[in-house]
Amino acid sequence: MSLLKPFSKLPGLNTANILLVENEEQFQQKLADTVVLQEKTVNVNVRLARSLPLPMENEESRPRIDLVVFIIHLTSELSFQSAETSLKYLDPGYFQGKVCFLVTSARNVSVPPERLVSVRTLAASLHCPLLCAEDQTTEGVTTAARRLLAILKVAAGLVPMATGLYLSTLTRCTVPSDIDQQNFE
Amino acid sequence: MRSNEVTLQQENEQPLDKESEVQDTPVPPAIPFYIECSEAAQAQLFNECEEQFAQLEMLQNEIILAEPDSDENPQEQSVNRLMAVAAELKQWQTRQPELLSTNPEVLLVVGAEEQKERMAVGVYSLTYGFSEGCPICSPFSCLFFKQITGIWACSSEAVYALIGLIKGKSFFQSALQKLNSQLELVLSCSQAKRDTLRETLKRDQKWLEKKKEVLRAGTEHVVKQRLENERLSEHSVLQDTKKKIQKMKDYQNRLMETLADVLAEHFPLPTQETNADKKEKNIPQELNENLISLNEVLELLMNTTLETPHDPYVSIDETFWPPYTEMLLRHGIAQRHPEDCFKIRLETFY
Numbered sequence: 001m002s003l004l005k006p007f008s009k010l011p012g013l014n015t016a017n018i019l020l021v022e023n024e025e026q027f028q029q030k031l032a033d034t035v036v037l038q039e040k041t042v043n044v045n046v047r048l049a050r051s052l053p054l055p056m057e058n059e060e061s062r063p064r065i066d067l068v069v070f071i072i073h074l075t076s077e078l079s080f081q082s083a084e085t086s087l088k089y090l091d092p093g094y095f096q097g098k099v100c101f102l103v104t105s106a107r108n109v110s111v112p113p114e115r116l117v118s119v120r121t122l123a124a125s126l127h128c129p130l131l132c133a134e135d136q137t138t139e140g141v142t143t144a145a146r147r148l149l150a151i152l153k154v155a156a157g158l159v160p161m162a163t164g165l166y167l168s169t170l171t172r173c174t175v176p177s178d179i180d181q182q183n184f185e
Numbered sequence: 186m187r188s189n190e191v192t193l194q195q196e197n198e199q200p201l202d203k204e205s206e207v208q209d210t211p212v213p214p215a216i217p218f219y220i221e222c223s224e225a226a227q228a229q230l231f232n233e234c235e236e237q238f239a240q241l242e243m244l245q246n247e248i249i250l251a252e253p254d255s256d257e258n259p260q261e262q263s264v265n266r267l268m269a270v271a272a273e274l275k276q277w278q279t280r281q282p283e284l285l286s287t288n289p290e291v292l293l294v295v296g297a298e299e300q301k302e303r304m305a306v307g308v309y310s311l312t313y314g315f316s317e318g319c320p321i322c323s324p325f326s327c328l329f330f331k332q333i334t335g336i337w338a339c340s341s342e343a344v345y346a347l348i349g350l351i352k353g354k355s356f357f358q359s360a361l362q363k364l365n366s367q368l369e370l371v372l373s374c375s376q377a378k379r380d381t382l383r384e385t386l387k388r389d390q391k392w393l394e395k396k397k398e399v400l401r402a403g404t405e406h407v408v409k410q411r412l413e414n415e416r417l418s419e420h421s422v423l424q425d426t427k428k429k430i431q432k433m434k435d436y437q438n439r440l441m442e443t444l445a446d447v448l449a450e451h452f453p454l455p456t457q458e459t460n461a462d463k464k465e466k467n468i469p470q471e472l473n474e475n476l477i478s479l480n481e482v483l484e485l486l487m488n489t490t491l492e493t494p495h496d497p498y499v500s501i502d503e504t505f506w507p508p509y510t511e512m513l514l515r516h517g518i519a520q521r522h523p524e525d526c527f528k529i530r531l532e533t534f535y
Contacts, residue, residue: 007248092262096269165269
């Protein structure tokens with residue numbers, strides 16, 4: 001069984017580990033660099049993967065993963081499908097606050113809106129937060145990195161009075177029929 | 186899972202892996218507001234950390250041993266989630282606030298640093314105006330924590346209220362400005378429309394005036410034409426002609442009457458008495474009872490000329506009194522036929 005388990009290893013001191021799963025392997029690198037640059041107080045290790053399951057060779061040396069981020073590019077259907085299949089290799093314990101979905105090009109007009117809706121329903125069914133990121137500009141990457149860092153620190157237990165479960169309950173994704181969408185910008 | 190809040194100089198961990206991994210840069214020596222502690226305090230802190238970590242390991246081992254089987258369907262997942270949340274809630278409710286450590290030095294250091302951090306956050310957010318929410322923990326967790334639990338998760342309460350006010354005010358200001366600009370646009374558009382409409386009105390009024398004039402001229406023309414028509418209609422022409430004819434006839438009658446009067450007065454037929462008074466006593470007076478007056482002679486001549494223009498000659502016979510005939514011939518009123526001396530006709534006056 002090659003499931004990734006959340007609590008099977010000891011945590012590191014003042015460390016947070018984040019795993020970025022992306023099928024296209026283009027945004028991960030930028031995001032990883034930015035995340036590492038942004039964070040000054042905590043040791044952040046960023047691990048990149050194309051999909052789950054992770055290779056067995058690294059099972060022993062791999063540290064405990066605090067947050068798994070699925071990066072889905074809305075411009076390609078394959079991205080979403082690969083993320084969906086990877087979900088099966090995650091221990092269910094991860095879905096209580098240690099999984100996050102990151103979506104890019106949500107504002108793109110060429111993207112069919114049904115894809116975003118399906119991503120949202122998936123995130124809502126798993127009670128996980130859904131972030132939208134803009135991957136073309138450095139500002140967008142920086143913003144996405146900051147947000148991921150915030151969730152990561154909570155998931156790694158580095159924020160007092162906040163647990164991953166609590167945060168994910170508060171920030172879980174909802175499908176559009178649930179709430180009224182209002183744009184104040 | 187308890188986390189260590191104590192800020193100490195940390196060691197760098199840089200593991201390598203075959204999966205692509207990004208090494209983080211060596212973390213700079215701690216936080217900018219690092220304050221030196223005494224050796225004893227540091228040692229005590231280390232011990233406390235060790236104890237905490239030992240406890241952590243124990244809990245971790247228990248968790249590993251108690252790993253449940255996977256293969257859960259979504260319903261079980263939700264149930265699990267519910268159970269986990271309930272357990273967490275229970276723990277929060279039973280938890281008591283406690284001191285980090287008993288050493289006053291440590292407490293002082295931590296307190297001072299937190300205070301400084303609060304100030305730094307406040308200054309930063311006031312300067313840059315975070316558009317995302319809490320600068321420390323996350324875009325949403327602070328806000329939601331506050332809503333649900335009534336406490337701020339991170340330490341910048343007052344800063345939050347201020348940020349909220351500033352953002353709200355600026356939001357409303359910007360919204361009102363947008364509204365203002367839109368209304369100004371609407372105003373200018375409607376003014377332009379009104380001006381064009383006024384011009385159109387003026388032009389149309391002038392056009393109407395012209396058309397009215399044309400109409401008037403047209404109706405006058407029509408009236409004139411109608412009058413003309415009536416004047417020149419056949420009926421009127423006929424009437425006019427009849428009148429002319431009548432006038433002519435009257436004139437002719439008058440002339441004839443005058444002529445007859447003149448002739449009767451000045452050229453009477455000879456009678457016996459008249460001859461007796463005259464000097465010609467030896468001329469045999471052959472008084473024809475058939476003598477016609479000069480009037481009748483002239484009538485005869487005129488009628489002949491008019492009725493038979495190809496042969497206007499009248500034969501002289503005894504009914505004509507010769508002196509009158511001679512007088513007519515001499516004065517050019519009548520003329521003889523060139524071949525026959527007994528025929529005379531009226532002179533051609535026309």
